Amino acid sequence: MKKIFKLAFTDFKLIFRDPSLRSFLVLPVILFALIIWAVPPLIEKYAILAPYLSLFLVVGVIEDTQMFSFISSMVLIDEKESDVAKVYGVVPLNKMEYVLSRFLIPYLFTVVLNLVLLSVQTICEVSVLAILLISFLAALVVPVYALAINSMVQNRMQGMVYIKAFNMLVLIPVAAFFVPEKFVHLFGVFPTHWVFQAIDKATQNLSIGLFTVIGFVFFLSLLWWVSRTFVRKHFV
Amino acid sequence: MIQVENLVFQYPGNDGPTLKGLDFSIAKGEIFGFLGPSGAGKSTAQKVLYKILEGYKGQVNIDGKNLSEWNNSYFERIGVGFELPNHYLKLSGKENLELFAAFYTNGKKHNSTELFEMVDLADAMDKPVETYSKGMKMRLNFIRAIQHDPDILFFDEPTSGLDPVNAHKIKQHILNLKNQGKTIFVTTHSMETADGICDRVSFIVDGKLVLTDTPRNLKSSYGKEAVKVDLKNGQSEEFPLKDLGANPQFLEFLKQDEVKRIHTLEATLEEVFIRVTGKSLGDE
Numbered sequence: 001m002k003k004i005f006k007l008a009f010t011d012f013k014l015i016f017r018d019p020s021l022r023s024f025l026v027l028p029v030i031l032f033a034l035i036i037w038a039v040p041p042l043i044e045k046y047a048i049l050a051p052y053l054s055l056f057l058v059v060g061v062i063e064d065t066q067m068f069s070f071i072s073s074m075v076l077i078d079e080k081e082s083d084v085a086k087v088y089g090v091v092p093l094n095k096m097e098y099v100l101s102r103f104l105i106p107y108l109f110t111v112v113l114n115l116v117l118l119s120v121q122t123i124c125e126v127s128v129l130a131i132l133l134i135s136f137l138a139a140l141v142v143p144v145y146a147l148a149i150n151s152m153v154q155n156r157m158q159g160m161v162y163i164k165a166f167n168m169l170v171l172i173p174v175a176a177f178f179v180p181e182k183f184v185h186l187f188g189v190f191p192t193h194w195v196f197q198a199i200d201k202a203t204q205n206l207s208i209g210l211f212t213v214i215g216f217v218f219f220l221s222l223l224w225w226v227s228r229t230f231v232r233k234h235f236v
Numbered sequence: 237m238i239q240v241e242n243l244v245f246q247y248p249g250n251d252g253p254t255l256k257g258l259d260f261s262i263a264k265g266e267i268f269g270f271l272g273p274s275g276a277g278k279s280t281a282q283k284v285l286y287k288i289l290e291g292y293k294g295q296v297n298i299d300g301k302n303l304s305e306w307n308n309s310y311f312e313r314i315g316v317g318f319e320l321p322n323h324y325l326k327l328s329g330k331e332n333l334e335l336f337a338a339f340y341t342n343g344k345k346h347n348s349t350e351l352f353e354m355v356d357l358a359d360a361m362d363k364p365v366e367t368y369s370k371g372m373k374m375r376l377n378f379i380r381a382i383q384h385d386p387d388i389l390f391f392d393e394p395t396s397g398l399d400p401v402n403a404h405k406i407k408q409h410i411l412n413l414k415n416q417g418k419t420i421f422v423t424t425h426s427m428e429t430a431d432g433i434c435d436r437v438s439f440i441v442d443g444k445l446v447l448t449d450t451p452r453n454l455k456s457s458y459g460k461e462a463v464k465v466d467l468k469n470g471q472s473e474e475f476p477l478k479d480l481g482a483n484p485q486f487l488e489f490l491k492q493d494e495v496k497r498i499h500t501l502e503a504t505l506e507e508v509f510i511r512v513t514g515k516s517l518g519d520e
Contacts, residue, residue: 002338003338010335013331014324083318083321089287089288090286090287091311093339236288
């Protein structure tokens with residue numbers, strides 16, 4: 001456990017000493033300000049937005065996950081590019097411990113961000129249980145995103161391209177809100193679809209059990225798969 | 237300590253193997269070197285031994301136990317000095333060292349300040365590594381490899397990027413580690429490094445070991461057991477080493493003029509390498 005916290009603490013040092021990463025830490029503050037102060041007056045003024053209230057929460061929740069998705073991806077890409085990753089390959093640290101140490105804090109931090117966002121927003125009413133489930137589920141985007149990118153890229157330039165692509169990928173299931181009912185779950189091939197649908201149903205006071213179960217199974221399976229791919233490639 | 241038999245390794249996607257059946261062993265307390273040009277397979281062999289590369293064929297035993305049977309405790313016993321500097325540039329040298337020390341049971345065996353003093357980096361230990369020169373980063377590589385007091389050390393081109401003074405110091409530190417009983421495996425394409433520190437060297441070319449022996453044996457068996465005397469008047473002559481002091485021609489020759497230079501005619505390791513392998517150490 002000491003090793004895990006040592007590494008997690010180092011990550012924060014690296015983030016705070018890199019201006020490009022440090023600036024990303026203000027992203028949730030901007031997002032919170034928009035959701036709390038900017039969106040409610042807009043909804044009041046434009047009635048046309050009423051059917052899409054849950055979409056504001058969908059975007060808010062997914063953007064919360066993007067801060068650490070980006071930061072963790074860049075920290076690992078730098079580590080790969082500078083060959084520091086090779087050093088982790090020859091220290092007595094289990095590779096899964098390594099993965100855990102890199103993502104436990106970002107994951108929990110993202111969970112907290114979503115808990116706060118969903119609790120303080122006034123756009124829709126969401127139950128406490130739904131807030132908890134959605135927060136824990138949505139935050140799984142962080143490790144899956146960063147590990148997937150780092151299983152594919154070798155340097156910062158490639159990383160930036162893939163990050164752009166992944167930013168779009170996670171948002172694609174938003175389109176499900178604009179298609180006929182029978183086509184909605186075609187977007188289920190994207191894991192974030194199940195998060196979005198859970199948020200939508202939660203805002204309508206409907207059960208989100210099925211969507212969160214599918215979401216957790218989907219994300220945890222992906223996490224298992226990308227972790228193995230990452231471990232195979234990162235330390236060589 | 238280390239026994240390797242018929243080691244074959246092929247990188248995924250490559251047409252053929254990089255290592256083509258290596259056989260060698262390294263005794264406890266020995267400095268063993270792989271000498272060969274770039275791309276010969278030196279670093280690949282080390283990577284197999286420090287368990288970064290999997291999927292090799294052949295037998296690798298460490299302390300009588302198959303390498304694949306060693307768990308994470310193996311990494312407590314080894315130290316790796318990588319060929320190129322690899323540190324967190326935003327962290328100071330000391331933060332880098334202490335971060336990796338935290339992973340070892342023995343990580344605090346050495347005082348970090350003393351390690352920095354040992355390689356003349358004490359003044360820079362609190363500065364970010366991004367301000368270090370390549371030579372300074374390589375010295376940081378070196379102390380990171382030894383800080384947890386491992387039994388087995390792997391150094392990949394340990395003097396690469398160092399000025400002659402620091403290269404000499406690092407070689408002295410490696411010899412001190414040998415005197416402490418450490419088993420050391422060095423790869424290099426530097427003839428001076430191999431000659432200066434290795435108990436035995438293997439010539440490696442195209443993934444195959446061509447010859448293994450002590451540097452002294454290699455140089456004497458491929459050179460002449462003779463001395464060459466150059467006089468200031470321009471005359472030059474060779475004399476066999478055997479009974480040199482009683483050789484009347486040699487003694488007479490010395491009287492002819494002031495001696496400019498006397499040197500033995502043993503081959504350099506590089507000359508032996510070229511003669512044995514037909515390749516130069518600078519070849520790709």
